[in-house]
Every structure is written in structure tokens, then in C-alpha cells.
Amino acid sequence: xxxxxxxxxxAPRGSHRLTTAKAMVEAIxxxxxxxxxxxxxxxxxxxYGGIFSSTxxxxxxxxxxxxxxxxxxxxxxxxxxxxxxxxxxRPIAELMFADFMGVCLDQIYNHMAKIHFESGGNVKVxxxxxxxxxxxxxxxxxxxxCLWGTFAHLxxxxxxxxxxxxxxxxxxISAIRDDNPVVYMxxxxxxxxxxxxxxxxxxxxxxDGAYTVPIGEAKVVRPGSDVTxxxxxxxxxxxxxxxxxxxxxxxxxxxIDLRSLVPLxxxxxxxxxxxxxxxxxxxxxxxxxxxxxxxxxTVTDVDPGMLRAPVARVANPDTPVPYSRxxxxxxxxxxxxxxxxxxxxxxx
Amino acid sequence: xxxxxxxxxxxxxxxxxxxxxxWFVRDGESVQADQLLAEVQVDKVAAxxxxxxxxxxHLLVGEEATxxxxxxxxxxx
Amino acid sequence: xxxxTHDTPQIVGLDDATRLKLYRDMVLARTFEEAILREYHADxxxxxxxxxxxxxxxxxxxxxQEPVAAGVCAHLTTxxxxxxxxxxxxxxxxxxxxxxxxxxxxxxxxxxxxxGRGGHMHLFDPDTHFSCSGIIAEGYPPALxxxxxxxxxxxxRIAVAVTGEGAANQGAFHESLNxxxxxxxxxxxVVEDNDWGISVPxxxxxxVPSNAVRGAAYDMPAERVEDNAVETVYxxxxxxxxxxxxxxxxxxxxxxxLRLLGHFEGDAQGYRPELTDVPGRDPIPTYxxxxxxxxxxxxxxxxxxxxxxxxxxxEAIAFAKDSPLPDPADATSYVFA
Numbered sequence: 001x002x003x004x005x006x007x008x009x010x011a012p013r014g015s016h017r018l019t020t021a022k023a024m025v026e027a028i029x030x031x032x033x034x035x036x037x038x039x040x041x042x043x044x045x046x047x048y049g050g051i052f053s054s055t056x057x058x059x060x061x062x063x064x065x066x067x068x069x070x071x072x073x074x075x076x077x078x079x080x081x082x083x084x085x086x087x088x089x090r091p092i093a094e095l096m097f098a099d100f101m102g103v104c105l106d107q108i109y110n111h112m113a114k115i116h117f118e119s120g121g122n123v124k125v126x127x128x129x130x131x132x133x134x135x136x137x138x139x140x141x142x143x144x145x146c147l148w149g150t151f152a153h154l155x156x157x158x159x160x161x162x163x164x165x166x167x168x169x170x171x172x173i174s175a176i177r178d179d180n181p182v183v184y185m186x187x188x189x190x191x192x193x194x195x196x197x198x199x200x201x202x203x204x205x206x207x208d209g210a211y212t213v214p215i216g217e218a219k220v221v222r223p224g225s226d227v228t229x230x231x232x233x234x235x236x237x238x239x240x241x242x243x244x245x246x247x248x249x250x251x252x253x254x255x256i257d258l259r260s261l262v263p264l265x266x267x268x269x270x271x272x273x274x275x276x277x278x279x280x281x282x283x284x285x286x287x288x289x290x291x292x293x294x295x296x297x298t299v300t301d302v303d304p305g306m307l308r309a310p311v312a313r314v315a316n317p318d319t320p321v322p323y324s325r326x327x328x329x330x331x332x333x334x335x336x337x338x339x340x341x342x343x344x345x346x347x348x
Numbered sequence: 349x350x351x352x353x354x355x356x357x358x359x360x361x362x363x364x365x366x367x368x369x370x371w372f373v374r375d376g377e378s379v380q381a382d383q384l385l386a387e388v389q390v391d392k393v394a395a396x397x398x399x400x401x402x403x404x405x406h407l408l409v410g411e412e413a414t415x416x417x418x419x420x421x422x423x424x425x
Numbered sequence: 426x427x428x429x430t431h432d433t434p435q436i437v438g439l440d441d442a443t444r445l446k447l448y449r450d451m452v453l454a455r456t457f458e459e460a461i462l463r464e465y466h467a468d469x470x471x472x473x474x475x476x477x478x479x480x481x482x483x484x485x486x487x488x489x490q491e492p493v494a495a496g497v498c499a500h501l502t503t504x505x506x507x508x509x510x511x512x513x514x515x516x517x518x519x520x521x522x523x524x525x526x527x528x529x530x531x532x533x534x535x536x537x538x539x540x541g542r543g544g545h546m547h548l549f550d551p552d553t554h555f556s557c558s559g560i561i562a563e564g565y566p567p568a569l570x571x572x573x574x575x576x577x578x579x580x581x582r583i584a585v586a587v588t589g590e591g592a593a594n595q596g597a598f599h600e601s602l603n604x605x606x607x608x609x610x611x612x613x614x615v616v617e618d619n620d621w622g623i624s625v626p627x628x629x630x631x632x633v634p635s636n637a638v639r640g641a642a643y644d645m646p647a648e649r650v651e652d653n654a655v656e657t658v659y660x661x662x663x664x665x666x667x668x669x670x671x672x673x674x675x676x677x678x679x680x681x682x683l684r685l686l687g688h689f690e691g692d693a694q695g696y697r698p699e700l701t702d703v704p705g706r707d708p709i710p711t712y713x714x715x716x717x718x719x720x721x722x723x724x725x726x727x728x729x730x731x732x733x734x735x736x737x738x739x740e741a742i743a744f745a746k747d748s749p750l751p752d753p754a755d756a757t758s759y760v761f762a
Contacts, residue, residue, distance in 0.1 A: 082570055110560055123551055155760050203371075
């Protein structure tokens with residue numbers, strides 16, 4: 001007798017089940033084995049294994065010379081990664097929370113992102129900056145922000161935002177191999193951590209061995225015909241839950257997971273909106289001057305006539321993330337807000 | 349037939365309860381020795397549960413189930 | 426560290442060849458900056474329009490600070506890294522940067538180091554591992570990474586990180602000193618104390634009389650060179666460079682130097698009452714006299730060094746002026762590799 005809710009389906013051949021966190025670690029491990037120039041540094045990435053399990057077991061495997069605990073000196077160690085990348089190494093530097101960008105932003109946007117340009121292409125900075133984003137667990141205003149719109153706004157860095165184990169592994173391998181600085185933003189809510197509300201899609205079958213997910217390629221994660229819903233990261237899961245519920249109410253939603261913000265896959269957005277004529281953008285980041293406006297402009301820059309209804313945006317209403325749960329949930333783009341927005345757009 | 353018990357993460361209170369956070373295998377799947385079966389948690393301490401030997405795994409509790417340390421959570425035939 | 430190819434220098438009076446090299450490097454840097462000054466101001470008028478002319482934008486000249494660059498870089502090869510500041514020319518030249526590519530970049534030409542994307546505050550030269558940061562103190566952290574990479578490769582190459590005294594009150598300065606000392610990175614930190622953070626004197630910005638005392642906070646050897654004399658800098662840098670190459674970790678050198686000109690061209694320096702004394706403190710004529718007295722230089726030799734410098738500089742300026750400007754259609758190139 002077995003007690004389990006899972007159907008008895010064997011894992012696909014050549015794959016294994018991983019959480020998003022473990023998929024990320026597996027990608028780093030594969031690349032560190034392949035290339036001795038790859039190393040990882042950050043706060044609590046050694047024996048602790050990363051506060052959000054981004055480096056579990058790596059120091060044990062690769063030693064303290066390649067998986068390095070740093071002092072709480074983000075400017076110094078991110079700058080160190082930049083200099084090492086300039087000299088041909090492949091560093092991965094972890095900024096524990098994206099919210100901490102304020103203490104080291106100069107190294108990120110004036111140095112990491114600009115050296116290739118200022119040198120006229122003569123100096124490359126092949127590094128990855130990993131950072132945890134997002135709220136939903138009452139960590140309040142200084143530890144819950146997404147800020148990917150801010151990183152994506154500043155030229156010179158690629159920005160990737162995986163939402164699931166498959167993309168987490170494939171995008172990490174792509175990021176490490178890329179000759180540009182890549183900001184790799186993982187939402188704490190998609191990591192599959194045992195100590196946080198766990199999304200069922202945060203654990204999934206992942207192919208064995210190395211594979212890449214191309215940077216700059218969005219993915220239709222649910223095909224549909226009535227409304228295009230463009231989103232990313234944890235909001236993909238809320239959007240898929242909403243889409244299932246809406247399907248029962250007669251609305252067929254197409255969900256696009258952007259996966260990368262820089263470069264942005266504008267073709268995927270246009271292709272879907274050309275089909276549905278209706279667009280909802282779901283973004284956990286602040287609404288104004290950010291991703292949701294950029295996605296809307298992607299359509300209106302080409303042909304506003306594609307839209308049969310005004311664009312709806314479900315984003316943080318330009319408010320610091322509150323601590324108290326009912327307040328926090330009120331500003332996050334959760335399923336109820338998403339469904340209401342789709343209804344508005346579908347009716348219009 | 350080998351039982352896979354919930355590991356004793358809390359030595360101070362052997363009867364403490366924990367949670368099976370994540371199953372990394374499906375019921376009825378063939379597993380190798382030492383393959384990762386589950387991640388479990390008691391209070392703030394998390395641990396990985398490897399397969400004690402190769403065979404066919406049968407899951408005895410569901411994900412998020414609360415069980416007492418030492419209780420079998422899977423069986424390998 | 427797997428190899429050490431440099432012996433610890435025993436300085437018992439410098440040999441003539443070294444003294445001549447120090448003099449040459451200083452003269453070349455000064456000659457270059459005099460030419461830039463001439464070209465910069467040639468067409469800024471009527472009045473002064475910073476955006477006008479063949480060399481537009483801010484121009485921070487290092488005249489008076491040449492002893493620091495010449496004295497430090499004499500211990501380096503182009504395999505070593507130098508990270509300089511918004512006032513970078515003397516270090517770039519002393520470290521062996523190609524004058525033509527450097528001039529062309531300052532003139533915003535396609536043939537410049539950065540194809541005209543960088544300008545004079547953003548000189549990046551992979552051939553000499555030279556880079557700049559226009560942001561105060563923020564050039565220090567990347568230098569740590571260059572040093573880290575050099576050590577990882579098993580070489581005894583080092584990184585020299587330069588800032589001004591105003592930078593020593595920035596967080597990046599202190600974070601970098603701590604991390605470099607903690608990880609014993611092969612770095613030499615150089616602080617050019619020219620007394621002025623734009624218009625603010627050191628006495629109004631810094632709680633300690635010398636930034637060398639700050640080395641103690643990071644268990645790092647540190648010394649201050651008080652006389653802006655190239656040989657004193659050379660000796661102090663020799664100790665620091667040897668220590669870095671030997672894998673013993675970073676050191677800090679502060680040099681009390683002299684900013685002969687304004688913070689940038691166009692700075693009227695009304696805040697600087699001591700300015701009338703400044704020309705008499707120019708370190709190059711002073712060193713020239715020392716070398717004449719020692720018999721290393723005479724009229725002919727001085728003329729020869731100056732002529733060689735003039736020729737090289739004017740050739741570089743002519744190259745820059747003859748080079749094409751970048752195509753506006755390519756303005757968005759090089760954002761990504």
C-alpha cells in the first residue's frame with residue numbers, strides 16, 4: 001500500500017526530479033567541472049550553501065578556492081568579480097538580495113555593464129551576477145523587491161529570470177558561457193525551499209547533463225486563443241493557476257513566460273497579441289516606468305490596431321512592499337487580481 | 349524489502365515530528381543506491397534522504413505530510 | 426604563488442639608466458599633457474564652451490603628479506595591471522600605453538582605444554592591462570579581481586590601484602583594503618594626495634593627517650611619501666611591489682603630490698590661495714636639476730629627451746587628428762559582446 005497523490009508515471013528517460021534551487025546548483029556544478037575558470041563568490045555561499053540554497057554542496061565538492069565566502073562587502077567582491085572577468089575568468093558573484101543593490105550599484109551599472117562599451121568592444125566582462133528577488137513571505141520593504149526593471153533599464157547587462165527548474169538550469173549554463181555580464185534573478189518563491197510556501201511547479205523533471213536555454217527567448221507555457229498574458233518568475237505560476245480557473249469560466253488564456261528581460265523577446269509578445277488582440281501584463285515589480293509599460297509599448301510601437309481592448313497591468317502599485325500579510329498580499333500580483341484583470345480585458 | 353525511515357534530525361527529542369518537504373522520485377520508480385529520494389525538515393533543519401539501496405521505490409507518505417522521526421516514509425523492493 | 430622572478434630591490438642609490446628612465450617618463454607625460462592642453466583650448470572660445478572643439482568634455486590633467494606614475498610604473502611590466510582614475514594620463518603613459526591610440530581616444534576618433542566610446546576618463550587597454558574609473562574610489566575593487574586572476578594563473582603579476590586622497594573617505598576604498606588584506610591579494614594601493622578634492626582641501630575632508638595610518642586598520646604595510654620626489658616614490662613602490670610579487674599581500678603608498686592645474690580645465694581655482702607658489706614646486710625641473718648635478722643629464726641630453734618626447738607626442742596628436750570620427754550610425758555598437 002502506498003499513500004501518495006502522485007500518479008505512477010515514471011520520470012522521462014534521461015531526466016531526474018529537481019527543485020529550482022537544485023537545478024541551479026546542478027548547472028553551476030556542471031560548468032565548474034567543465035571550466036576551471038568558473039568560480040562562485042558571495043556571502044554565506046560556502047558551508048551554508050547560500051541563504052536560498054543557490055550553492056548547496058558546491059564548496060564541499062570544489063573547495064574554498066572556488067566557492068568562496070566573502071565579507072559583507074558587496075562593492076569589493078562584485079568589483080573583484082569584474083576584474084577577474086576582465087582577465088578572462090568566469091566569476092559568478094551572488095548579491096544575496098536584489099534589494100542590496102543600493103550598496104554596490106556603482107560596480108554593477110558603471111563598471112560591470114559599461115566596460116565592454118567604453119573599451120569599444122576590446123574588453124569583455126564574462127560574469128554572472130546572481131541575486132534573489134521577490135516577496136510573499138512577509139520579509140517587508142527591504143527584502144522583497146524584484147527590481148528587475150531597474151537592472152533591465154540600465155544598458156550593458158543581460159537579465160534572465162527563470163521560473164522553474166528546467167529554465168533555471170538551462171539559463172544558468174547559458175549565462176556562465178555568455179561573454180557578457182548576465183544578471184540571473186531567482187525568485188525565492190520558485191526555488192522549492194522547504195521553509196517557504198512551495199509552488200508545486202518548483203519541482204520538476206530536468207534533463208540529465210548539460211543543456212542550454214537561449215537567453216532572449218520567451219516561452220508560451222500555456223497556449224490559448226482569447227487573451228495574451230505576459231509575465232515572468234513566480235507570477236508565471238499564479239498566472240497558470242488563474243488560466244486554469246478562467247478556462248472553466250470560458251476564457252482561454254495564452255501565458256507567456258518571458259524568461260529573459262534583456263534581450264526581450266518582442267517577437268513572442270507580438271505574435272501572441274496578433275492572435276488574441278488582448279494583452280494583460282503581470283509583473284511583481286513596481287508598475288510605473290517598468291516592465292509592464294515596456295511590454296505594452298512593444299505592441300503599440302508596432303501597431304496599436306492589434307489591440308481590441310486596452311492593455312491591463314497587474315503589478316505592484318508603486319508601493320514599498322508592506323510587512324503585514326493582508327497588506328503584502330494586496331500589492332502582490334496574486335491569482336485574484338490576475339483573474340479580475342483578464343475578465344476586464346476579455347469583456348472590453 | 350528495505351524501509352526508508354524519516355531521519356532523526358532532532359537528537360534531543362527523538363519523538364519530534366517533521367515534514368516531508370519534497371519527493372524527488374515518483375511512486376513505483378526504479379532508483380539507484382544513494383539516489384536522492386526526498387528532502388525533509390524538522391524545525392529549521394533540513395536534510396536529504398538518499399536511497400539505502402537500488403530497487404523499486406514505494407512512497408508511504410505524501411509531500412507536506414507530517415511524520416514522527418523514525419517512521420518509514422518509503423519502502424524499496 | 427608558484428613563481429617569483431623578481432628579487433627584492435636593494436636600493437643604495439639608483440643607477441643612471443633607471444634615473445634617466447624616470448626622467449624620460451615624466452617628461453613624456455608632461456609633454457603629452459601640454460599638447461592636450463593646447464589642443465583642448467584651441468577652439469573653446471569665444472569665452473569657454475566645454476562642449477566645443479576637437480577635444481570636448483571634461484579634461485583632468487595630472488601635471489605635477491608625474492613622479493607618482495613614473496616611480497610606481499618603473500617596477501611594472503605591461504603584464505601587470507594598473508587601474509587609474511579620472512586623471513589617468515600620467516599613469517597610462519608611464520605604464521606604456523600606445524600614445525596614438527590614447528590620443529585618438531581623447532579626440533573621440535574611431536581609431537582610439539575605445540573607438541571613441543570612452544573618452545579621456547575611460548581608457549581601457551588590454552595590451553597593458555590598463556583601465557580607468559571616472560567614479561571616485563570605484564577603480565579599486567576591479568583591481569582586486571585582476572590580482573585574484575593573476576594569482577589564480579600561478580604568476581607573480583600584480584595589480585596597482587590608484588586613487589586620490591579624496592577617495593580614501595569612500596566605502597569602496599575601505600572595503601577593498603579589507604578584502605585585499607584578508608585574501609593577501611597581490612595589489613599595490615596608491616593614493617595620490619594632491620591636497621584638493623576639487624575645491625575641498627584635505628583638512629576639510631579627512632580625519633587623519635595621512636592616509637598611510639589607515640593601513641594599520643587592515644594590518645597592511647603603508648607609508649607616506651612627503652616630498653613628491655620620483656626617487657622616493659620609486660623606493661617606496663619597490664618595497665610594495667616586491668611584497669605583492671612575493672605573495673605577501675597588499676601595501677599602501679600615499680604620495681603627497683601636486684596638482685599644478687585646476688581640477689579640470691575651466692576650473693578658475695579661486696579657492697586656492699597658495700597657487701602662486703605652485704610653479705616653483707614643479708617636480709620635473711627639480712629632478713632635472715638633481716640629475717644635472719649628478720652628471721646624468723646635460724644640456725644635450727635634456728634637449729634630446731625633450732625632442733624625442735615632442736616627436737612622439739606630435740606624431741600621436743597628428744594621428745588622432747587625421748583619424749576618422751566614428752559613424753553616428755554605429756552609436757549603439759559595443760553595448761554587448
